[in-house]
Amino acid sequence: MPVATRAQQAPQAAVGGVAQLGPASPPPRPHQRAAEPALHQPPADASGSVCPLAALGVDLFYEVLSHLGDAETLQAAERVSRGWRAAIADGRLWRPLCEAAWAACVYSPAAARPDLTWRQRHALTLADRQRATLTADELCTFTWLFRFKSEAGRFWLALDPWWVGLPQLRRFFHADGSLTAAPEDPLWGEHETRWRFCKTRHGVKGLYVKVNHWPSLTVSRTPAGGWQLENEWVVYAAALQPGGPYARGLLPGVASHQE
Template sequence: MDNRSGPYADEDVDEEKITRCKESRLQDPLVVCGSDIMLMILSRLDARSLASTLGVSRRWRSVASSDIIWYKKCEELWSGKAHLPRFLQTEGLSQLSAYSLSVQGGKRDAPEYWRNLDPYWTGAEDGPMHRYFHPDGSQTADSNDQVWGGHESCYSIVTSFLADGKIRKHYVRINRWPRMHISRREDWGWEMSNHLYCYSSVPDARIKGGTGPCLPIL
């Protein structure tokens, strides 16, 4: 019978504590903490670190691939993007798959058909592409514009005010694009731009209701 008495009793107890401590360290954190707590821990990781935990085990993957976590990662990734891939509308697509496919899609270059048609890519002297902003919030393009696909279909003017009635923010939003700010050029023309796109007004005196000058601007 071991009554833990004698000069070596404390040493035996210490060894048992050390053994238990080592065993606890070797245990799977998912087993120790449980799925709910691990879900909270993993949600604080960045996307790259979170993805690295998917290969630990099947149990880890079931937690690390949760839509609850990747939904927030997708929101962070998509924030401020001008276009979102159409496959995101696929029914039943997991948030992890949506994130992975979005990253892959974001690395693609401009498609060949676009490079062959857009004057910016071809260096053609046909002049810039025209986009027409109508009072009803719709947009159109020239009938012979091969690039126009209807994706720039609507726009809205957003204005917010302070308590004293002064304008706080005033900008234009095209579909889901980042907000576009309006500025005046030295030739009294208008420019609407953000970090992705830029629209410049052109003389339109020959168009009914136009406000541009008849003479060319030098």
Template sequence: MELREREEQENDVVLLKKKKTKMKLIKERKREERKEKLKEEETEELLQDALDAFGRDIMLMILQNLKAHSVALTLLVSRAWNGVASSDTLWTPKTRIMKEDLCDHVWEFHFNEVVPEYWLNLNPYWKGTSPLMHRYFHEDGSQTADPGDKVWGGHECCYSIVTSVVGEGKIREHYVRINRCWPHMLVSRKKDWGWEMSNILYCYSSVPDGHRVGGTGHLLLCV
């Protein structure tokens, strides 16, 4: 009888140990599952689309602080991103040329075909006989050319930027003028997001410099 009771007690102890071991394994498995779930949630948060996370208004505020090249890249992310990144709120200020834009770039200059043949003959753009003519804008409001420029002639030049804005920041009129005696130039952006300024007589184009910070040019194909 005593032997039987002892065996039963030993069996109870074994069963209790097994039960504790099983409970321990269950707890450990649940703990691992919680860890995995947390890891998955963290990964999902990291992979979450920034537009979904922040919303349109905040993303517009963020994109307003980026250069034109960077904003143009976001057009390619998705249809939703394209809808935000193509907003007039973003691009209207970026099509407005400022003094620093003029001064930051070297400008190619050429006459248009409407000018007298004498001026076209002096222009390498049409003759293809030598490097293109260049113009340089300076912080003091002056403009210069390369030494030996046959069109330049050593005369003094100054420039001014004129912009008129209507309600909600919409630009009504925007142009650059070289001296008072020349027609003003309308400002536009090229496909590579470089600058172009032109009138009926001549045209200025920013020399591609996409390799430098704040540059424009061929390193990006805009859509």
């Protein structure tokens, strides 16, 4: 018969009413040190690459992207991950792009939209630069500088102060459909002048303005985001200046015809 080992001969110890075989684990020795936790490392993805946002921290992450600072770069960065998109969406990077775009414009409707995010306001700024239709609010808010074209003929050019180096005449469109001039206007007669929008054959309104029976005025944009109306004989240009009252859109409290 085989000889029983010491472990097999050890008495059974009852723990919680359950019999346990073998001796209990020895207590840790006083001189033993607990294992030190590993130093914190930024989380890595499945490929082992460390996310720059986690490695750099949010502030340094913003600093790096701010030097790349264009809309295309930010839009590409937003597609990297949800974390990147959330970090970029807070506006710290989009706001400087908006401010730079507005500084170069004479009219920026998106600047008057604090209800939108900075990213949305930047997108609206770019979209507005492509807008070709003038609204009635814009037409009736701006002061319009009037002059004749050379095609109008010598008679009218002789009456127009702009052709002798003097300031352009001012004209004002009103919401009731009337068009008026400044009191000192030498060309303005006693006749009633009315305006209206002309629709295109596709029903688009805001591309043409009709004044009395004269040829329709075509609406166009200037490189700085301003507005212009013109036909074969005359030009109306919105009196908009960089940094003026309308450079930040049609703001509440800005009275009409103040420029």
